Amino acid sequence: MKVLVIGQGGREHALLWKIKQSPKVKKLYSAPGNGGTAEIAENVPIKADDVNSLRNFCEKEKIDLTVVGPEMSLTSGIVDLFKEKGLRIFGPGKAAAQLEASKIFTKELARNENIPTAWFEIFDDAKKAKDFIKSKSAPIVVKADGLASGKGVIVAKTENEAFQAVDKILVEKAFGSSGDKIIVEECLEGQEASIIVVSDGENIVPLASSQDHKRVFDGDKGPNTGGMGAYSPAPAVTGEVFNNTISRIIKPAINGMKKRGIPYKGVLYAGIMITNENPKLLEFNVRFGDPETQAILPRLNSDLLELIELSMEGSLGNYNLKWKKEACVCVVMASGGYPGKYEKGKEISGIEKALELEDTLIFHAGTRLANGLLTNGGRVLNVVALGENIKNAIDKVYKACGMIKFENMHYRKDIGHSALRS
Numbered sequence: 001m002k003v004l005v006i007g008q009g010g011r012e013h014a015l016l017w018k019i020k021q022s023p024k025v026k027k028l029y030s031a032p033g034n035g036g037t038a039e040i041a042e043n044v045p046i047k048a049d050d051v052n053s054l055r056n057f058c059e060k061e062k063i064d065l066t067v068v069g070p071e072m073s074l075t076s077g078i079v080d081l082f083k084e085k086g087l088r089i090f091g092p093g094k095a096a097a098q099l100e101a102s103k104i105f106t107k108e109l110a111r112n113e114n115i116p117t118a119w120f121e122i123f124d125d126a127k128k129a130k131d132f133i134k135s136k137s138a139p140i141v142v143k144a145d146g147l148a149s150g151k152g153v154i155v156a157k158t159e160n161e162a163f164q165a166v167d168k169i170l171v172e173k174a175f176g177s178s179g180d181k182i183i184v185e186e187c188l189e190g191q192e193a194s195i196i197v198v199s200d201g202e203n204i205v206p207l208a209s210s211q212d213h214k215r216v217f218d219g220d221k222g223p224n225t226g227g228m229g230a231y232s233p234a235p236a237v238t239g240e241v242f243n244n245t246i247s248r249i250i251k252p253a254i255n256g257m258k259k260r261g262i263p264y265k266g267v268l269y270a271g272i273m274i275t276n277e278n279p280k281l282l283e284f285n286v287r288f289g290d291p292e293t294q295a296i297l298p299r300l301n302s303d304l305l306e307l308i309e310l311s312m313e314g315s316l317g318n319y320n321l322k323w324k325k326e327a328c329v330c331v332v333m334a335s336g337g338y339p340g341k342y343e344k345g346k347e348i349s350g351i352e353k354a355l356e357l358e359d360t361l362i363f364h365a366g367t368r369l370a371n372g373l374l375t376n377g378g379r380v381l382n383v384v385a386l387g388e389n390i391k392n393a394i395d396k397v398y399k400a401c402g403m404i405k406f407e408n409m410h411y412r413k414d415i416g417h418s419a420l421r422s
């Protein structure tokens with residue numbers, strides 16, 4: 001089979017690495033890919049949001065299967081576009097991708113299907129939103145309805161902060177039409193985790209639990225990022241939490257989508273908040289998590305391509321995945337200044353040495369091959385290690401990180417520590 005993976009981050013490198021292990025694969029392509037994907041696939045210089053060019057490429061090269069990394073391609077309808085031409089692609093169509101593209105769609109689904117989630121109200125009028133906020137008390141959460149590159153959620157500690165968030169989204173239109181409507185919702189407290197499943201529209205197969213670290217600095221300080229690290233499994237997800245997430249959140253959502261005539265086929269990522277062993281839904285994403293995928297896939301023994309094909313054929317049935325017992329930790333090495341302004345083109349050294357360490361993998365994100373390997377983005381490398389437990393994986397991963405150098409690099413030194421506490 002010829003397989004294309006769309007995207008250019010660490011998630012996509014990890015997907016390619018895992019898919020390559022399938023005996024069915026003859027040739028792999030990556031669009032646009034990065035310096036690491038170039039070593040295991042052919043990089044095709046087409047951006048992830050250029051869906052028409054991607055379709056033309058797949059027709060011309062007779063690609064047998066396309067796997068999509070980033071949400072933008074999915075929410076813009078790449079799956080529908082490919083299917084019109086009879087091209088095989090894994091992921092939800094535009095209508096089902098509303099689970100990520102519209103927070104209001106998801107909250108209303110949750111309300112109708114009795115999925116536990118924070119209480120909420122929807123507004124398109126700033127004054128009414130503020131009156132509602134006044135009638136409740138801070139902390140409170142304000143969210144833009146649509147996609148906003150992860151910046152559309154404001155967890156407001158004070159009433160004033162919440163008012164500012166309302167103005168920013170509804171009046172100043174900081175996120176354009178993604179902010180035509182907002183949600184004001186209850187601020188939940190507890191431990192966050194992610195449960196990612198693959199669905200065929202009816203059945204689901206869960207992946208191992210995981211947890212990411214969104215803030216840039218140690219101790220969860222500083223601004224939010226695309227993710228500075230992750231680990232799997234997440235000890236906060238006990239057997240009970242896992243079962244409750246599947247039975248009360250994931251299954252009702254999959255059934256609800258089927259009832260609405262938009263069966264959900266693809267990866268469904270539930271971000272949950274766990275309070276007293278009780279999971280509540282924070283958000284759905286319609287894709288693999290980044291960097292969670294980099295910590296999950298190294299633990300998977302089963303054939304990912306087989307799982308994907310069964311999902312597309314609607315025959316997941318009681319398919320069971322096989323997992324390694326080891327835990328996995330992923331540390332993101334970032335460019336100086338990230339998540340703000342940063343420079344590109346810095347030389348990266350030490351990767352080969354780090355890869356000689358046992359149970360260590362490196363998935364590239366913002367890198368490119370020129371004369372040597374250069375930085376080419378904010379998040380540069382995902383350093384990953386498997387260990388007999390999280391503590392052991394942490395020790396190994398930081399040993400590897402210590403061998404890698406590029407000018408002004410920075411990375412968190414406490415990835416996985418929250419797993420040791422819970």
Ligand code: AMP
Nearest residue numbers: 118141153155185186187188271282283
């Ligand atoms: P979302 O994109 O909706 O998952 O929100 C991004 C982040 O904001 C989440 O990962 C949480 O850390 C936080 N968050 C979102 N909704 C809530 C909530 N209702 N209560 C507390 N924190 C929240």
Ligand code: GLY
Nearest residue numbers: 212227289290291
């Ligand atoms: N790590 C969070 C996400 O992929 O959305």
